[in-house]
Every structure is written in structure tokens, then in C-alpha cells.
Amino acid sequence: MTTPSPATPAAEPQAGRDRSFGEHLRDAIQDSTVTVTVLALIAAVVLGGLLTAFTNNAVLHAWSDFFSAPGNAIAKAWDAAAGTYVALFEGSVFNPHDVAALFQQASISTAIHDNYLSKVFYPLSETAVQATPLILAGLAVALPYQAGMFNIGGQSQFIGGAIMAAWLGYAVNLPFFVHVVVCVLGGFVGGAALGWLAGEIKARTGAHEVVVTIMLNYVMQYFLAYLLSSHSLMQAPGGSNSITQAIASNAHLSLIAGTHLRINVGFLIALACAFGVWWLLNRTTTGFEFRSVGANASASRVAGMNVERNWALVMAIGGGLAGLAAASVIMGTDFTLNPQSYGTYGIDAITVALLGLGRPGGVVAAGLLFGALHAGSPGMQTATGTPVQIVQVIQALIVLFVAAPPLVRTVFRLRAARARGVSTSMSKGWNA
Amino acid sequence: MELELRGITKRFGLLAANDGISLSVAPGQVHALLGENGAGKTTLMNVLYGLTQPDEGEILIDGKPARFGSPRDAIAAGIGMVHQHFMLVPVFTVADNVTLGIEEAGRSGLLDRRKTRRDVADLSHRYGLDVKPDALVEELPVGIQQRVEIIKALVRQARVLILDEPTAVLTPAETEELFRIIRQLTGAGTSVIFISHKLREVQAIADTITVLRRGQVVGQRTPPVTEDDLAALMVGRNVQLRVSKDLAKPGEVVLDVAGLTVADAGGLPVNGLSFQVRAGEILGIAGVQGNGQTELCEALMGLRPTTAGSVTVEGHDLTRASPRSRLRAGVAYVPEDRTDDGLVGSFSVAENLVLDMYDRAPYSSGINLNLAAVRENAAARIEEFDIRTGSAATAAGTLSGGNQQKVILAREVGREHKVLIASQPTRGLDVGSIEFVHRRIIQQRDHGVAVVIVSSELDEIYALADRIAVMYEGKITGFRDPGVPAAELGRLMAGGADSTGIPGAVVGADGVTRVDDGGEPPAPDEPPAPDEPAAPDEPAAPDEPAAQDGQPAQEEA
Numbered sequence: 001m002t003t004p005s006p007a008t009p010a011a012e013p014q015a016g017r018d019r020s021f022g023e024h025l026r027d028a029i030q031d032s033t034v035t036v037t038v039l040a041l042i043a044a045v046v047l048g049g050l051l052t053a054f055t056n057n058a059v060l061h062a063w064s065d066f067f068s069a070p071g072n073a074i075a076k077a078w079d080a081a082a083g084t085y086v087a088l089f090e091g092s093v094f095n096p097h098d099v100a101a102l103f104q105q106a107s108i109s110t111a112i113h114d115n116y117l118s119k120v121f122y123p124l125s126e127t128a129v130q131a132t133p134l135i136l137a138g139l140a141v142a143l144p145y146q147a148g149m150f151n152i153g154g155q156s157q158f159i160g161g162a163i164m165a166a167w168l169g170y171a172v173n174l175p176f177f178v179h180v181v182v183c184v185l186g187g188f189v190g191g192a193a194l195g196w197l198a199g200e201i202k203a204r205t206g207a208h209e210v211v212v213t214i215m216l217n218y219v220m221q222y223f224l225a226y227l228l229s230s231h232s233l234m235q236a237p238g239g240s241n242s243i244t245q246a247i248a249s250n251a252h253l254s255l256i257a258g259t260h261l262r263i264n265v266g267f268l269i270a271l272a273c274a275f276g277v278w279w280l281l282n283r284t285t286t287g288f289e290f291r292s293v294g295a296n297a298s299a300s301r302v303a304g305m306n307v308e309r310n311w312a313l314v315m316a317i318g319g320g321l322a323g324l325a326a327a328s329v330i331m332g333t334d335f336t337l338n339p340q341s342y343g344t345y346g347i348d349a350i351t352v353a354l355l356g357l358g359r360p361g362g363v364v365a366a367g368l369l370f371g372a373l374h375a376g377s378p379g380m381q382t383a384t385g386t387p388v389q390i391v392q393v394i395q396a397l398i399v400l401f402v403a404a405p406p407l408v409r410t411v412f413r414l415r416a417a418r419a420r421g422v423s424t425s426m427s428k429g430w431n432a
Numbered sequence: 433m434e435l436e437l438r439g440i441t442k443r444f445g446l447l448a449a450n451d452g453i454s455l456s457v458a459p460g461q462v463h464a465l466l467g468e469n470g471a472g473k474t475t476l477m478n479v480l481y482g483l484t485q486p487d488e489g490e491i492l493i494d495g496k497p498a499r500f501g502s503p504r505d506a507i508a509a510g511i512g513m514v515h516q517h518f519m520l521v522p523v524f525t526v527a528d529n530v531t532l533g534i535e536e537a538g539r540s541g542l543l544d545r546r547k548t549r550r551d552v553a554d555l556s557h558r559y560g561l562d563v564k565p566d567a568l569v570e571e572l573p574v575g576i577q578q579r580v581e582i583i584k585a586l587v588r589q590a591r592v593l594i595l596d597e598p599t600a601v602l603t604p605a606e607t608e609e610l611f612r613i614i615r616q617l618t619g620a621g622t623s624v625i626f627i628s629h630k631l632r633e634v635q636a637i638a639d640t641i642t643v644l645r646r647g648q649v650v651g652q653r654t655p656p657v658t659e660d661d662l663a664a665l666m667v668g669r670n671v672q673l674r675v676s677k678d679l680a681k682p683g684e685v686v687l688d689v690a691g692l693t694v695a696d697a698g699g700l701p702v703n704g705l706s707f708q709v710r711a712g713e714i715l716g717i718a719g720v721q722g723n724g725q726t727e728l729c730e731a732l733m734g735l736r737p738t739t740a741g742s743v744t745v746e747g748h749d750l751t752r753a754s755p756r757s758r759l760r761a762g763v764a765y766v767p768e769d770r771t772d773d774g775l776v777g778s779f780s781v782a783e784n785l786v787l788d789m790y791d792r793a794p795y796s797s798g799i800n801l802n803l804a805a806v807r808e809n810a811a812a813r814i815e816e817f818d819i820r821t822g823s824a825a826t827a828a829g830t831l832s833g834g835n836q837q838k839v840i841l842a843r844e845v846g847r848e849h850k851v852l853i854a855s856q857p858t859r860g861l862d863v864g865s866i867e868f869v870h871r872r873i874i875q876q877r878d879h880g881v882a883v884v885i886v887s888s889e890l891d892e893i894y895a896l897a898d899r900i901a902v903m904y905e906g907k908i909t910g911f912r913d914p915g916v917p918a919a920e921l922g923r924l925m926a927g928g929a930d931s932t933g934i935p936g937a938v939v940g941a942d943g944v945t946r947v948d949d950g951g952e953p954p955a956p957d958e959p960p961a962p963d964e965p966a967a968p969d970e971p972a973a974p975d976e977p978a979a980q981d982g983q984p985a986q987e988e989a
Binding site: 282283284285286287288289291292295296298299300301302303304305306 | 733735754755756758759760765767772773774775776777778779783787788790791796799800801803
């Protein structure tokens with residue numbers, strides 16, 4: 001089961017050295033999780049491509065004449081799927097036309113002045129903007145996961161952070177830099193309070209954190225709706241819409257690449273948090289306790305650790321990270337709070353953490369990937385008519401495959417077994 | 433039906449759970465399988481019931497070899513099993529449970545419930561089981577549920593009935609009833625294999641007793657047999673471990689446990705237990721497993737709440753202290769279950785070596801871990817304790833049991849400590865590792881540490897202890913010198929009263945009971961503890977050589 005599949009020839013060069021069986025085993029397992037994750041992505045993309053192709057009317061029409069013109073049917077299907085992915089790529093990484101346009105400008109100054117440069121980087125900026133809350137919320141799941149806690153409460157913690165960040169944003173008057181710091185910290189505290197609550201309930205009563213966090217999601221969802229329904233609470237004056245006032249411009253997260261790109265300090269905060277979580281887990285006594293409690297609570301208790309305190313603490317920090325995700329949305333892109341602000345971040349957070357294998361670096365990578373899918377999907381819909389929802393389907397497929405490694409192993413082991421001996425061409429095939 | 437097992441061997445990796453076990457069960461007999469947890473009883477029965485396949489050996493039924501690929505084969509051959517945890521559907525009636533899996537359809541194609549009900553009623557009547565076919569299982573007391581399991585086996589024409597720890601869940605009255613039923617079954621020609629670790633019950637019901645230890649048959653007895661004899665067989669003394677050991681030089685009392693009581697749902701696993709341990713001495717707590725040793729250790733470490741009594745280390749009251757403050761107060765602890773409680777398997781050896789010290793200098797400053805110090809410590813400990821590992825970064829869970837234990841021991845004795853509590857310190861280890869661990873423990877004693885060893889292996893107790901306490905049902909039934917005959921310890925382990933009956937009396941190596949005539953305790957300023965049943969202050973020194981040479985003759989055939 002742990003033999004490296006032919007798709008990972010990278011594992012081989014190390015094999016010659018004198019290493020213990022344990023090390024071999026561990027490497028094999030780790031490799032295989034990374035391998036499975038990559039293969040899951042590929043499987044999801046392939047399946048997603050088939051789905052886009054066969055929900056496309058032109059393709060379906062061509063396939064009804066399959067027996068008279070099979071080439072046409074296959075070509076149409078390929079065009080539809082490829083077109084979709086190309087549009088996704090252009091919307092999330094770069095668009096060759098924009099790059100070409102940039103180089104056709106007479107001088108660099110005109111390129112910058114007329115926004116050709118911004119246009120080139122616009123897709124990447126959007127990817128970063130979309131990825132920011134996903135990374136932060138993903139960390140909110142990944143960190144408690146390392147301590148053995150499954151945080152399903154991203155949504156409630158997000159709302160908690162959003163309420164704090166938004167209220168501090170519009171109701172308080174502070175100078176520019178201070179206001180941002182206060183709002184960001186407020187977002188953290190708002191999320192941390194809800195995370196801590198779930199952890200503390202588990203620590204004191206043994207109630208399972210999954211149940212508690214799910215219930216808190218409902219509590220916070222309706223609490224937010226209530227807050228936004230009354231002028232005396234958070235509803236913006238002079239209207240009856242469920243929305244707050246816009247936050248003060250002093251509380252906006254600074255843009256970092258000019259006024260034409262939405263990328264802001266929030267993205268840097270997210271990266272810093274990912275590094276911070278890595279540092280916390282691997283370089284501090286607190287993280288040592290988290291990991292120990294997560295790996296073996298019983299031995300941790302015998303070694304004198306306070307397991308319950310660790311549960312509460314890790315959930316508080318996790319909740320705080322979800323609160324920061326909210327702050328990045330409220331202060332970076334939305335500037336107001338409405339009953340839909342929390343979107344699907346709570347669920348996406350689980351997806352991102354799962355795809356990122358619960359590790360901070362993995363969460364950043366997964367967050368960027370999903371950010372790219374989100375950023376590219378509107379352009380994809382415009383260009384190819386593929387509905388935006390296909391992106392959600394691909395996301396769901398990725399999670400499905402990642403969550404069910406045996407499925408991926410079965411799918412790919414079969415092909416790997418058949419192609420044994422030609423593994424090099426196969427791995428080339430993956431890269432193409 | 434005559435059932436015979438010949439040379440059954442079943443290995444899990446390097447461990448032989450069953451090692452060449454042979455036994456035969458005659459028709460209408462009760463054959464008891466006696467052994468401690470992990471002795472291989474359950475594995476043997478799983479082989480017999482077709483749940484696992486043996487690596488070697490064969491099963492013969494009426495002299496003909498039989499192969500059981502699954503429980504279905506075993507049932508077809510007339511073997512029935514009543515598991516320790518019942519396999520019943522609580523919301524079904526007795527009759528439905530009995531028929532489950534062998535449903536018979538009537539002419540109409542519907543379940544023939546009437547026939548099952550009649551079968552159940554017949555069997556119930558014939559063997560005096562008093563089970564009503566239409567009762568809901570969830571509403572029945574445990575004793576009756578067990579009878580439903582027996583009926584299930586009988587309906588399937590079982591002629592050999594395996595009862596796996598059948599009395600574990602029963603009250604004494606229910607146990608009596610079960611014994612009556614067993615006698616009726618055997619009277620009708622059914623054989624019963626009765627698995628237990630309770631000496632008294634085995635004696636009461638068995639026609640033949642086979643004692644298993646470490647996967648091997650260590651003895652067969654036919655009642656009447658003394659409980660002492662059985663206890664000695666169960667815990668065994670056939671491995672001679674010789675670790676040279678100087679005389680103990682006990683100093684001040686370091687660990688003082690007085691009237692310690694632990695309550696759980698089932699009663700008082702530790703019941704008003706008292707003992708003292710001096711610096712530089714090893715107290716060995718002997719006893720058959722499950723007599724409160726686990727609970728005692730956990731209570732000593734603050735892992736389990738106590739309802740009465742006190743724990744004091746060098747005069748500091750630790751009764752209410754957290755596990756961490758006990759560790760900080762200088763208590764080193766080697767837990768019984770090393771994979772669950774001693775190590776974090778996925779952590780590296782280096783991390784495990786600081787598992788209870790990571791937050792102290794030099795391993796951390798503030799909240800920063802000092803990874804260099806952790807690595808240096810690992811390198812030193814690996815060298816010092818000869819831990820066989822690929823590297824300090826290897827996951828501890830991948831090491832052999834002996835090396836895992838070395839990691840724990842290295843960690844625990846590596847920090848400042850005055851008391852060492854080690855529970856089953858060599859369970860499951862090979863002989864080489866056992867010797868290593870024993871030597872280290874004696875070294876600790878010689879450095880003036882007060883050592884408590886809890887072990888169900890008499891060998892280990894004899895090899896290490898300067899003083900022996902025997903634990904039975906949460907109490908200490910007696911303190912003895914290490915020269916005490918195994919038969920005497922066996923008697924105490926089986927719950928026998930402290931026969932000397934004289935306070936301060938000690939049974940010496942020669943088996944002669946002497947009265948402590950006020951022989952000088954090594955620390956005269958230390959008042960003798962009034963609540964100890966025997967003389968804890970008796971200096972171990974005069975009897976010490978007996979621990980090496982004076983071991984009583986082997987009793988096993």
C-alpha cells in the first residue's frame with residue numbers, strides 16, 4: 001500500500017542510503033499523501049472537464065451525430081473543456097492578450113499610465129484577493145486539526161470577527177494606521193471568542209466540538225440577521241436594508257499595487273499568519289503541546305500537559321484566524337457587513353485545510369488554487385458560457401477525491417499497473 | 433464431541449500470541465482456560481472459532497482434522513461462542529435474536545416465528561434458563577442476555593460452547609446461576625470451554641484447567657487444586673533473571689501513601705491503600721492484573737481522582753496536585769501502557785525524550801523551543817541508553833517495544849527526581865531489554881531514588897524488589913521480604929488473609945515466620961507507620977542474599 005507509485009520517481013534517489021525501516025515507511029506515507037492529493041486534483045480537473053463538455057449544448061448536439069461524425073463530436077467536447085480551462089486560467093493568472101498589449105506600448109511610462117501594466121496583473125491580484133480569506137479561514141481549520149480538534153465553526157467565527165471588525169470600522173473614529181490595527185485585532189478577538197467558547201464547552205463538558213461549532217454557526221447566523229435588522233443595533237441609518245454603514249476609509253486595508261488592483265495588505269497578513277501558524281506549531285512550546293495533544297492526548301496528559309486547556313486555546317486561536325478572514329473581507333473588499341457576508345467561507349475553509357493536508361504551507365497553496373478558481377470563474381462564464389457553478393463542482397470533486405484516497409488509488413493504480421515500464425511517459429503525461 | 437487442538441501457533445509479527453498450544457476437551461466436560469490478559473486466551477479461541485487462521489497446528493474434531501475458514505465453518509462443526517460483549521440486537525425480541533442469521537421461512541415465505549419461539553421455550557425449559565421468547569433483549573438483565581447468547585449457540589446445534597470471560601459482567605448471584613446452567617449443559621453432553629482469569633471460579637466449575645502464559649501452556653491441573661498453585665502458574669517464575677544487585681541502603685521515607693482510595697462506577701478499585709517507600713529502596717507491588725494496580729498508579733500520578741487518603745513526597749502533600757506538579761516535585765513515571773500513555777508515536781524520538789520537559793530550560797526559553805538543545809539531549813540519551821533508532825528524528829512509534837521503553841526510561845530518569853514509579857516496566861520486552869531495564873532501575877535505587885515497581889510478573893518482583901507488597905482487590909494483603917516463597921505470594925495474590933496475623937511479623941526467606949522484635953529500622957527517627965499491615969521498617973538487608981539464591985524450588989511440573 002505504501003510502495004511509491006510510478007508517478008513519484010522523486011522518491012527513488014534517496015532509497016540507496018542507509019536508512020531505517022521507519023524512515024522509509026514515513027517517507028512513503030508522506031509521499032503517498034502528497035501524491036494522492038495531486039492525483040485527486042488531476043482527477044477532479046478531468047472529471048470537471050467532462051462535465052463542462054457534456055453540459056454544453058453545442059457539444060451535446062455534435063454527439064447526437066456521433067456515428068456520422070465522431071471526430072467532430074470529440075473535437076467539440078475537447079474545445080468546450082479546454083476553452084473553459086483556458087478562460088479560467090486567463091481570469092486567474094494572466095491573459096496573453098493583455099501581456100501582448102503591454103509590450104506593444106511605446107514606452108514604459110505610457111504602459112503604466114494607461115493601466116496596461118495593471119491589466120496584466122489584474123488576474124493575479126484577483127486571485128490573491130480571493131485567496132486571502134480562504135487561506136485565513138483554512139488556517140482556522142488546519143491549526144485546531146493539528147491539536148486533534150475538527151473546527152466546523154469557521155462560519156460562526158467569521159461572523160464574530162466580521163461583527164467586531166465592521167462595528168469598530170464605522171462606529172469608531174481613529175487615525176489611519178491605528179484604526180486598521182484596531183479593526184484587525186477586533187476581528188481576531190471576535191472570532192477567537194467563538195472559537196474559545198466551543199473549545200471551552202468541550203473541555204468542560206466533553207460535548208463534541210463538531211456538534212457545538214455547527215450549532216454556533218446557526219446561532220451566529222441568526223444573531224447577525226438580528227443585529228442587521230434594527231437601527232438601534234447595526235443597521236445603517238436611513239434605510240431598511242439589512243446592511244451596516246460603510247466602514248471609515250481609515251479602516252480600509254491599504255492597497256499594495258496601485259489603485260487599479262484590489263490586492264491589499266490582507267494578503268500579506270494571510271501569508272504572515274500562515275508563517276505564524278507554522279512557527280507556532282514547530283518552534284514553540286505551545287505548538288509542541290498542540291501537536292502532542294492532537295497525536296496522543298493520553299500520553300500528553302501523563303506528561304503533565306493540560307489537555308483541556310489546550311483544546312480551548314487552540315480553538316481560540318483558530319477562531320481568531322477565522323475572524324481575521326472576516327476582517328480581510330470587510331476591510332479589504334466589501335467595506336460593509338450584510339447577512340450574506342460570510343458566504344461559504346466556513347465550508348470552503350474545511351475544503352482548503354483538507355486539500356492543504358492540514359499544514360500551513362499546504363493551506364496557502366490550496367487557498368491560492370481555490371482563490372484562482374473563484375477569480376477566474378466570472379471570466380470563464382462570459383467567455384465560454386460555462387456556468388460559474390462548475391467551479392464549485394470542481395472544488396467539490398477535489399475534496400471528494402482528497403477525502404477518499406482509496407478511490408484515487410483505485411483509479412490511478414489501475415492505470416499505473418497497466419502502464420508499468422513506461423512510467424516516464426506517464427509522468428510526462430501528467431505534466432502536459 | 434471430542435475436540436482437540438494440536439500445536440496451535442499464531443504469530444503477530446514477532447510476537448507469538450499462541451505458541452504450540454495443545455489441549456483436548458472431552459464431551460460433557462468443563463475445560464477452563466486460565467491466564468492473564470495477553471496470555472493468548474482470546475487468540476486461541478478466535479482460532480478455534482474460525483475468526484483467525486493459525487500459522488501452525490491443527491484442530492481435530494472426533495479425531496478428524498477440521499479447517500475453520502470462518503465462524504460459519506466453526507458453527508457448522510458444532511462450536512458455539514458466547515463473546516464477552518454480547519452480539520445481540522437490543523430492540524429485537526429474544527426469539528428474533530436467536531433466529532437472526534438462520535431465519536427459516538415457512539410455507540408462505542414469511543418468517544416462521546412460531547417455530548423459533550417454540551425452540552427457545554423448549555431449550556429454556558430443558559436447561560432451566562428461564563428465558564421468555566417474546567421479551568425484548570434491551571429490557572433483560574445482563575445475566576439473562578448471556579443466556580440468550582447460550583440459547584443462540586444451542587439452537588445452532590453447538591456441542592462445544594466457548595464462554596469468553598462469562599462472569600466479568602455478572603453479579604455473584606448471576607454467576608452461581610450460570611454455573612448451575614453450565615452443569616446442566618455438561619450433564620446433557622455439551623462441552624464447555626470456560627475462559628477466565630478468576631482463580632476461584634475456575635476452581636469451582638472446571639473439570640480440567642489449562643493455564644496459559646505468554647502464549648504457551650504452562651501447566652494443566654485437575655481440581656482440586658490450590659489457588660496459590662494456579663496463581664503461581666499464571667504469573668510464572670520460569671524465566672530466571674539475574675541482575676546483580678547490592679544490598680539496599682534505605683534512607684528517609686520519600687514517598688508516603690496513606691489510606692489512598694479511588695472510586696469508580698464498579699466500586700473501589702483502590703481501597704484505603706497505604707505504603708511508604710524510602711530513598712534507595714525498591715518496593716515491588718505484586719498481584720494478579722486487574723486488582724487495582726493501574727488505578728493506583730494513575731492516582732499516584734494525579735491522573736485519576738482520589739476520594740480519600742493522601743500522597744506525600746518528601747513531606748510535600750501532593751494529594752490534590754496536577755500531574756505536572758507531581759512531575760515537577762520529582763516523581764518519575766513509567767506508565768503501564770507505553771504506546772498509549774508513555775509515548776506520542778508520531779513524534780520523533782527527540783521530541784519524546786522531552787515530552788514532559790519541553791517547557792523547561794534548556795529546551796525552551798519563553799515560548800520558543802530550543803531545537804538544538806532538544807537534539808543534543810536526544811543524542812546524549814540515545815548514546816547513554818543504547819536506544820536503537822535510525823536517528824533522533826525517527827518516529828518513536830516505529831521503534832521496537834524495548835527501545836520505546838528505553839526512550840521513556842531515559843526521559844523519566846533524565847530529569848531531577850526522587851521517586852520512580854514504574855508499572856509493568858518490562859511487559860512484552862525481550863530478555864535483553866528486560867535485563868537492561870532492570871539494571872537501570874537498580875541503578876536508580878543505588879542513586880538514592882525511592883522506587884515503586886508494579887508488576888504482575890513474579891520474576892520481576894523477585895529480581896528487583898527489596899520489599900514486596902501484594903495487592904488484591906484494591907488492598908495490600910501483605911508486605912513480605914524478597915526471600916518469601918512464591919507459594920506464599922500466590923496465596924496473598926489469591927486474596928488469602930495475612931496468615932501471620934502478628935503485626936510486624938515477616939515471613940523470611942526460609943519460610944519461617946519471625947516476629948519483628950524491634951530490629952533497628954535504618955532511620956530510627958522515623959516513626960513506624962501505624963496503618964501498615966506488616967512491618968515496612970524491617971530492614972531488607974539481612975534477607976537480601978536470599979533474593980538471589982534463596983528462591984524456592986520450582987513448582988511447575
